[in-house]
Amino acid sequence: MSEEQQPSNSNPDQPRPTWFSSWFDTPYYHILYKERNYREAQLFMDNITHYLNLPEKAKVLDLACGKGRHSIYLNQLGFDVLGADLSENSILEASKNSNDSLHFKVHDMRESFEEKYDAIFNLFTSFGYFEKDEDNLTTLKAIKESLSEYGFAVIDFMNVNQVVNTLVPEEVKIVDGIEFHLKRYVSDGHIYKDIDFEDNGQKYHYTEKVKALTLQDFQSMMDEAGIYLLDIFGDYKLKKFHKTESERLIMIFK
Known part of the structure; x- marks a missing residue:
């Protein structure tokens, strides 16, 4: 949401929109990240589902x-999949692909599901967005509660040490004719990305946090949530995690 378009909050009891509910619901989020390496992502899912040895038609939640x-x-790999996301616009788009074994719903990841899943995937750093730290713990507990008795969960997060060491402070990306000015920095225990651009004469500003x-x-939160951390990997080929060099922090737990 651009600074010029911030709504006036006439009801003081109504919560302000979070940065992620605003930013993820815009078309610009998808434009900026349209060139992500999805083949690499598919390789990761091939590897992780093989590693977990999921049964045919296993119930999978993509959180x-x-x-x-x-x-x-x-779903193409043969699993019964539910995709859940807070963004109504994204779910509306995703639902065009629904079939008998692929469904989508708007859902807040801090809330557990009534149905139990054989595997829950939280992929590509889709964690740690909340203003309150306790919401991260609440999310882990919700994931645990949504797993079947023999189910596994996977959180694929950035390796913070590697990200901080290789942070590019400023960058310009031109996508679909839009010039995105990106600034990255670390502050108060968070990694920030300021995103500024102009489209059709309108200036926009967003901040990822x-x-x-x-x-x-994660280990501290998992201990508190009663979660058992089974394995840790450092990239999408499931190589061993290295604290300073690995690109990813991939955690398997139940």
Whole structure:
């Protein structure tokens, strides 16, 4: 949401929209990130579903699924998939791909599901967005409660140490004729990305904010949530996690 378009909050009891509910619901979010490597993402899902040895037609939850590209691929692998996301616009788009074994719904990841799942995937740093730290713990508990007795969960997060060490402070990306000016910085335990651009004579400003959670942070929350951390990987080929060099922090738990 642009600064010029921020709504006046006439009802003081009504909560202000979060940065992620505003930004993820715009078309510009999808424009900026349209060149993400989805083939690499599919390779990751091939590897992780093979590693988990999921049964045929296993019930899989893609938590924070966006427009459902990965839910669709998981469904093509033979799984019964639900894609869930807070963004109504994304779910509306994703739902065009629904079939008997692929469904989508608007859902807040802090809330558990009545149905139990054989696997829950939270992919590509879709965690740590909340203003309150306790909401991250609440989300982990909700994931645990939504797993079947023998189910596994996977959180694929950035490796904070590697990201901070290789942070590009300023960058300009031109996508679909739009010049995105990006600024990245670390402050108060979060990694920020300021996004400024202009389209059709209108200036826009958004800020992404993700909690800089380390493996130790996750382990502490998982201990508190009664979660058992089974394995840790450092990239999409499932190589061993290295604290400073790995690109990803991929955690398997139940």
